[in-house]
Amino acid sequence: MKLYITIVLIIIVPLISIIFITFNRFRRRQKLNLHLNSNNFIKKINKLIEENKYNLLEERRKLKKTDPYGNENLDKWIGNPPLNEKEIRSNISKGASKFKEGIPYFWLNVIVKDFVNIESFFHGWNSYITVNPSIEDEIIGSIRKLNNYEWHLFIASIIEKKCLILIEDSNSITNNNYKKGIDFEDKCFSRLSKKGWKIDRTPSSGDQGVDMIASIENLRICIQCKDHNKPIGNKAVQEIYAGKQYWNGTHAMLVSTSGYTNSATKLAIANNVYLISEVELDNIEKKGLLQNDLPENGVRQHFMRATSNNGRLVVSKNQDSSLLSVLQKANALIIRQPNEPPAKKGDLISYLDLD
DSSP states (O other), X not given: OHHHHHHHHHHHHHHXXXXXXXXXXXXXXXXXXXXXXXXXXXXXXXXXXXXXXXXHHHHHHHHOEEOTTOXXXXXXXHXXXXXXXXXXHHHHHTTOGGGSSHHHHHIIIIIHHHHSSHHHHHHXXXXXXXXXXXXXXXXXXXXXXXXXXXHHHHHHHHHHHHHHHHHXXXXXXXXXXXXXXXXXXXXXXXXXXXXXXXXXXOOSTTOTTOSEEEEETTEEEXXXXXXXXXXXXXXXXXXXXXXHHHTTOSEEEEEESSOBOHHHHHHHHHTTEEEEETGGGGGOSEEEEEOSOBOOOOSSOEEEEEEEETTEEEEOSOOOTTSHHXXXXXXXXXXXXXXXXXXXXXXXXXXXXXX
């Protein structure tokens, strides 16, 4: 019996040792892979954010809402996307309505694209939260534990931290072209808004050459703003023309502080692209001689359909824009401001060309 036990021990003990050593090696390898996946995940995220930091900052600026007391609302910038994979896929299959702007747009169209697919992103994310179970959250301002559904807050926290550094460090934004471009775009936005246009800024990523879209009634003017030292060439004309098609615009317009090359002017004429200066933004309407009297306007802004022919402006008697016949005949739009005084036949008034 003793001999039997001895023989069993001689066989079993080494076998157990081998199994234990193999298991430990497997665990170490598994742990190493986990750490490598985690490290690769965060390196890739930081790299993408660093490469796109100025576009992200500009997009944050566009989507941020500030009340008269200086309080900031970042809801549109941070977004509210679905958090689990099933809901994410469902939303994307239905048009990706939760990923149209701000950080969710950047996640889907830049980060996920770099990871190849959603599965790869979440594989890296799960590795990361296993190795790093807590985060210093810039949004709520404290350290907290992470769970699987907090990938969006995690990404938003890193992006927001990067943006705040850029905002606080005046030396971080030293690119004069970037600053000039932002300032000039804001100036154009302000001028058009004061003239009664509804202005929609396009996302910084994927704007297709269009900085903003100015709308009144069924007019959608796609605008690109250029604050350069040299005349603008063909490339900008090509971009805004293509951008007008992409954003379903009715008109395409370039606004420049430095004029345009002869080649760009010819190309713009051939493609019905408007080339104007900053000053002309204040008066992008045309002038026409009124052919019938207009009474004093009421307390609301009024859009009136008209027909323009050789500089003569005939206001349509029927102003019901729901009628197709009214829309087909009108090629001009008169914008009357609240309480605007009467206008008489023969007066020179401003109008917008609908052709």
